[in-house]
Amino acid sequence: MEEEQSNNKNSRRQFLKKGLLAGAAVAAGGGMLNAYSENPAGESGEKVKVMTTNGEIMEVDKAMLKLPRVSVAESHLGIPGKKFVMVIDLGKCKNARKCVEACQRGHHLPKSQEFMKVYLLQDSEKTSPYWFPKPCFHCDNPLCVSVCPVGATFKRTDGIVLIDNNRCIGCKFCMTGCPYSTRVFAWKHYPEFDEDKEPYSPEASSPGKEGTVSKCDFCPDLIRVGKVPYCVSACPMGVIYFGDVDEDTVTNGTETYQFSELIRDRAGYRYLEVLGTRPCVYYLPPVDRQFPVDRGFNDLDESIKNRYINTPYAKKHKL
Amino acid sequence: MENNEKTLLKEFAPQIERTGIQGYVWILFLLAVIGLGVYAFIQQVTKGHIVTGMRDNVVWGIYIVNFIFFMGVSYAGALISGTLHLFKTAWRKPVIRMAEFITIISLLIGPGYILLCIGRLDKLHYLVLHGRIQSPITWDVIAISTDIFGCLIFLYLAILRDLANMRDFEELQLPKWRKKLYKILALGYTGTEEQKKRLERATNIMATMVIAIAIIVYSVLAWIFSVTLQPGWHSTIFGPYFVIAAVYSGSAVLILTMWFFRKVYHLEEYITKKHFVAVGVIMLVLAAFFGYFTFSDYLTKWYGSEKNDELLIQLLFKEFYWPFIISNYIGVLLPLLVVGIARLRTITNITLTSVVVIIALWLNRYLIVIPTLQSPYLPIQDSRVEWNIYSSTWVEWSLTAAGIALFCLLFTIASKFIPIVTVAGNTQEAKPEDVLV
DSSP: OHHHHHHHHHHHHHHHHHHHHHHHHHHHTTOGGGGGGGOTTOOOSOEEEEEOTTSOEEEEEGGGGOOOOOOHHHHTTOOTTOOEEEEEETTTOOOOOHHHHHHHHHTTOOTTOOSSEEEEEOSSTTSOOEEEEEOOOOOSSOHHHHHOSSSOEEEOTTSOEEEOTTTOOOOOHHHHHOTTOOOEEOOSOOGGGGGOOSOOBTTTTBSOOTTOEEOOOOOHHHHHTTOOOHHHHHOTTOOEEEEETTTTEEEOSSOEEEHHHHHHHTTOBOTTGGGOOOOSEEEEOSOSOSSOGGGGGTTOOHHHHHTTTTSHHHHHHTO | OOHHHHHHHHHHHHHHHOOOHHHHHHHHHHHHHHHHHHHHHHHHHHHOGGGSSOOSSSOSOHHHHHHHHHHHHHHHHHHHHHHHHHTTOGGGHHHHHHHHHHHHHHHHHHHHHHHHHOSOGGGTTHHHHTOOTTSHHHHHHHHHHHHHHHHHHHHHHHHHHHHHHHHHOTTOOOOHHHHHHHHHHTTTOOOOHHHHHHHHHHHHHHHHHHHHHHHHHHHHHHHHHHTSOOTTTOOTTHHHHHHHHHHHHHHHHHHHHHHHHHHHTTOTTTSOHHHHHHHHHHHHHHHHHHHHHHHHHHHHHHHHOOHHHHHHHHHHHHTTHHHHHIIIIIHHHHHHHHHHSGGGOOHHHHHHHHHHHHHHHHHHHHHHHHHHHHSOSSOOOOSOHHHHSOOOOHHHHHHHHHHHHHHHHHHHHHHHHSOSSOOTTOOGGGOHHHHOO
């Protein structure tokens, strides 16, 4: 066991050395499962069918499915020398919801829990509506962390705000503290929680625990093996970029940009800057749209479509 | 024991010695309601919080409303009894014990409601084990436990002399264990000059402290809301506003309690119209303050009309129209009229007004908690009705009823244990006719 752990650690270091970009390239180049082949656990010979984040069925070795999970104590620290950032290009989003679905599969979430939510926003009557994917903003001044009475939610050195579900007492103060409605509560024990047989780790936010709060975690378990979060690799439009502020790079898996340049040239901004929470998620304004807004209503489940029926846009166009 | 104390005790003896058939029916009824609450609680624990109406947007429902309400009533009891004691208000004797009981009983029930909001009661000890002083919930834990401790001491000091009276009153027909209990609890108080002096000093200190603690604790409770960024909560006025609303609700609960015990224990001779008017006037003054704070808070939100404040106020005047009118118009104006106009100032009217005030203040807390959670910065976009609009379930209502029933039950038991009207020192000077103009 010990040996295996140190192996894991070594391999983790290797991955980190290779850097985020290499990992992202692997992830982009034909499925996220490639990186698993470097898993030191080796092949077990047992094959299982899995669905990739693109929704394709693949047959892979069972051992490849496991992501190494760090201990609860280690997950409090953060990945050394990193400061993560996300950039979301609103001009490209067409509400395909692949990010939501991949995230739910990756974190073993029930349909009623979404770490990533897609809103249909319209800032004022005359301005144009747009689709607005919203993860956790991993704020640098996080009110949710300030108000937690037991330190169950914490800010790491790499900027990630995580939740330790073992510690969480479920008072929900963080949910009222967050002005972005980011956090979700497990109102009961969902069967999806049982799908995950691995030991719990805050970095995986899984398996979920009844009566506690959870939220988007920036997928540190994927980052540790050199990959990008589920939502980033799943998006067919490359809407979501992920990267490191200090390295000044962000990638959506196919394109890589210098973060500072991207923000400068495309007028990147943070949502509700006025609240002073200092988010680590930036938005690029919805200009040069690749799709008309109503494309986002295509191929939606009735229940998902109904979410938007009360928006001014849907009412106006009788969608 | 002085003679007049003996006469009083003799008069109150029947209510302590015997419980009539009506009394037992009443207690059984209360136990049944509490039983329903226990059943609801078991449902919530076994099936999860999904059985409540709370969801990801409205994460706190009527549990937290009840929590604020009961805590408010409690602090009010402390403030009123503390102030009456410190200022040696002449008419206080017949009603001050009720105020003290209100304080301690609602203080025992209130925190229970916040526990009902907590998803993992099995990890409750983490609040101490891993407590973080930065969190307003930790402030609340410290403040409330201090308050419970302080109020218990204050109440004990306040009833000590009557415990000694009960011990010395030999004609009292009670089982042996109860007489023994009085003996132990009276701590050997015999009313020597030295004892009197010490008791007086200790009570004065505790009365002062209880007033201070009550203000601090209720402000801390208000800060749980106002430290967040939520529209409608992020307000500097919330601390004092909550304190005023608390005392206001407490004065109304005191009037209702007075009416109830006057009726049941036939205390017409001791609790007179003068007492109702006196507490009614306190209620009137607080109504005016409460109205002022409410107006101030909503006026500034409405006038400046920040987008989210505007949405909130729209919501209050649309979906929550009647609760808003009852709590913030009728709940303010009714006491001003009924107590303010001499012709309307009857015991029945004042009591009915206090009932309206109690309902209004419960609704006031509802309107502070729920509409704000229903109008977050990012619009709620969800196709599930229960995720959009909060609607409390039978589980929450059963537990609310159980809390009220427990309040009544504990009050009934307390009144069986010690006279509900202070006996010690209740001399002629306490007769309200002479001191109240």
